[in-house]
Amino acid sequence: MPDSGMSRAQQEHEHIPTSTKGDASVAPATTPAAVGAPADTTTARRAGLLVTLVLGGLTALPPLSMDMYLPALPEVTDALHAPAATVQLTLTACLTGMALGQLVVGPMSDRWGRRRPLLLGMVVYVVATAICAVAPTAELLIGFRLIQGLAGAAGIVISRAVVRDLYDGDAMARFFSTLMLISGVAPVIAPVIGGQVLQFTDWRGIFVVLTFVGLLLTLVVWKWLHETLPAEHRHTGGVGDALRTMRGLLADRVFTGYMVAGSLAFAALFAYVSASPFVVQEIYGASPQTFSLLFGINSIGLIAVGQINGKVLVGRVSLDKALGFGLAVISVAAVALLLMTSGVFGDVGLLPVAAGLFVLMSAMGLAMPNTNTQALMRTRHAAGSASALLGTSQFLIGAIASPLVGIAGEHTAVPMAVVQVVCALSAAACFLLLCRPWQHTAAVR
Numbered sequence: 001m002p003d004s005g006m007s008r009a010q011q012e013h014e015h016i017p018t019s020t021k022g023d024a025s026v027a028p029a030t031t032p033a034a035v036g037a038p039a040d041t042t043t044a045r046r047a048g049l050l051v052t053l054v055l056g057g058l059t060a061l062p063p064l065s066m067d068m069y070l071p072a073l074p075e076v077t078d079a080l081h082a083p084a085a086t087v088q089l090t091l092t093a094c095l096t097g098m099a100l101g102q103l104v105v106g107p108m109s110d111r112w113g114r115r116r117p118l119l120l121g122m123v124v125y126v127v128a129t130a131i132c133a134v135a136p137t138a139e140l141l142i143g144f145r146l147i148q149g150l151a152g153a154a155g156i157v158i159s160r161a162v163v164r165d166l167y168d169g170d171a172m173a174r175f176f177s178t179l180m181l182i183s184g185v186a187p188v189i190a191p192v193i194g195g196q197v198l199q200f201t202d203w204r205g206i207f208v209v210l211t212f213v214g215l216l217l218t219l220v221v222w223k224w225l226h227e228t229l230p231a232e233h234r235h236t237g238g239v240g241d242a243l244r245t246m247r248g249l250l251a252d253r254v255f256t257g258y259m260v261a262g263s264l265a266f267a268a269l270f271a272y273v274s275a276s277p278f279v280v281q282e283i284y285g286a287s288p289q290t291f292s293l294l295f296g297i298n299s300i301g302l303i304a305v306g307q308i309n310g311k312v313l314v315g316r317v318s319l320d321k322a323l324g325f326g327l328a329v330i331s332v333a334a335v336a337l338l339l340m341t342s343g344v345f346g347d348v349g350l351l352p353v354a355a356g357l358f359v360l361m362s363a364m365g366l367a368m369p370n371t372n373t374q375a376l377m378r379t380r381h382a383a384g385s386a387s388a389l390l391g392t393s394q395f396l397i398g399a400i401a402s403p404l405v406g407i408a409g410e411h412t413a414v415p416m417a418v419v420q421v422v423c424a425l426s427a428a429a430c431f432l433l434l435c436r437p438w439q440h441t442a443a444v445r
Contacts, residue, residue: 052178054225055162057217058118058155059179062098065129065152065210066091066273067190067295071288072203073277079203082138084278085406091274092402093142097149099395102157106388107242110235114158114165114384115227121154122218129214133207149395155217157387164376164383165228170314172376176369177310191292198288235382245385255378255386257434261327262371263393264427268330268420269364270398272298272357275405275416283413284350294354298361305365319370320437326366327431331424333360338417353413360420367427374435397423 069090077087101121108117128148135141159179167175197205235241250256280291313322337356340348372390379386401423405416431437 050224051162051166052175054220055159056179057220058159061125061155061214061217062152064190064213065094065148068194068197068206068210069203070273070277070295071191071194071292072198072206074281075198076138076141076203080138080141085403086138086142088274088403088406089142090138090145092399093146094149094152095270095395095399095402097146097151098153098156099149099392099399101150101153102388102391102395104388105154106157106161106384106386106391107235107245108384109158109161109229110242110245110382110384113227113229113231113234114162115221115225118154118158118225119218119222121151122214122221124151125154126211126214126218129207130211133204133211153391157384157391160372160376160387160390161384162225162228164379164387169377170319173314173319173369173373174310176372177306177314177365179369189296191295195288195292229384242385245382246389249379249382249386249389252378254435255375257430257436258371258375259390259393261323261427261430261435262368262375262390263397264423264430265327265330265364265367265371266394267397267401268334268423268427269361271401271405271416271419271423272360274402275413276357278406279353279413279416280350284353286350294357298358301358301362302365305362306369307365309366309369313366318437319374320435322366323370323374324428324431324437326363326370327424327428329363330360330367331421331428333357333363334417334420334424338414338421341413341417 073084073087076082076090077084080087105117105121125148128144128151131144132141132148135144163172163175163179193209194206197209235245276295277291280286280294281288286294309322333356337353337360339345340353340356345352375390376383376386401419404419407415
């Protein structure tokens with residue numbers, strides 16, 4: 001796909017009005033230097049690096065909130081005298097909040113700019129996280145994890161919208177891969193930090209650490225992240241206008257295809273995230289430190305493949321080809337995990353299962369940045385609303401997948417593998433049936 005996005009032939013083929021794709025009033029800059037930055041190359045490079053670090057921190061906060069907490073799930077189950085399925089609802093509640101919050105924050109950012117909704121969300125996130133640290137019951141913890149997710153959604157949706165404000169085409173794909181490198185550090189170090197925190201305190205100490213992280217990031221955003229959506233480019237309509245915009249986006253078959261395919265791939269990943277503490281520690285008898293190490297290795301695989309995508313493949317291989325290959329690898333890995341966990345090959349032990357999970361996680365480095373890029377390249381006129389739909393779809397489907405992985409109890413990994421197989425194959429089917437990548441190639445030619 002060309003750097004500038006879709007060709008006119010492709011626009012006409014997909015019935016997208018050219019006024020929404022080529023209107024100078026809504027065209028984004030190609031680099032962060034274009035938004036209020038000096039023309040000096042060194043200063044522009046520093047501005048671009050600063051934007052990258054701030055957006056990386058915003059996208060890292062959700063996995064940090066989830067993954068630091070993972071080694072403590074069995075301890076929370078004992079401390080609050082709640083069944084494992086109830087404790088897993090704390091993950092579901094946070095994901096649901098992140099999904100619903102994006103539907104509100106995304107259109108808000110199109111109307112009032114990126115900065116104000118982001119700062120408001122970060123402040124609420126800090127307060128909700130602090131209350132989670134002192135929650136006396138599982139029910140109260142679930143409630144404030146929901147609020148934590150609602151507020152944390154601001155960082156997720158607005159960071160993607162800012163990328164769309166600043167970049168286009170292959171440059172956007174490269175930037176998403178760079179964000180994956182930065183935000184990928186969070187799942188690498190979060191379980192390790194969580195495991196070490198548990199050496200000195202209980203699970204409540206994890207939420208105390210997250211409170212300080214959220215407060216620090218709020219201060220960084222307030223001081224260094226400037227507005228990227230000028231007032232003259234903002235939408236002036238109310239709720240009805242926002243709903244009409246989202247309805248128009250969903251009517252675009254190709255946008256919806258990329259959105260659903262990416263969301264199903266994310267659900268396969270989150271099935272692993274929510275089930276892995278019990279699979280690795282309870283079924284295979286690993287320690288919290290071993291679980292943290294394996295989780296970190298898998299995250300390194302995801303980061304490495306994401307960088308290969310951004311630094312090597314983008315510009316040389318079409319985004320659709322890279323995406324299709326990633327979905328194929330995820331599907332094969334999921335089927336292999338199902339065969340191993342169901343006993344077809346006998347008792348295979350932890351190492352082969354860990355290898356299968358590593359392959360599945362690594363292939364996400366091809367699926368996730370490319371689905372986001374392909375979808376957002378079609379939505380220059382409403383980046384906030386499009387980002388909200390992408391994020392909401394991901395987190396809602398992930399929230400549905402989370403409790404399903406524990407439906408058969410804590411002593412089998414088969415439900416996790418079944419959910420991953422269904423999600424992976426469904427993602428590949430959506431990509432082929434709705435996106436129809438061969439038609440994109442024909443239109444560009």
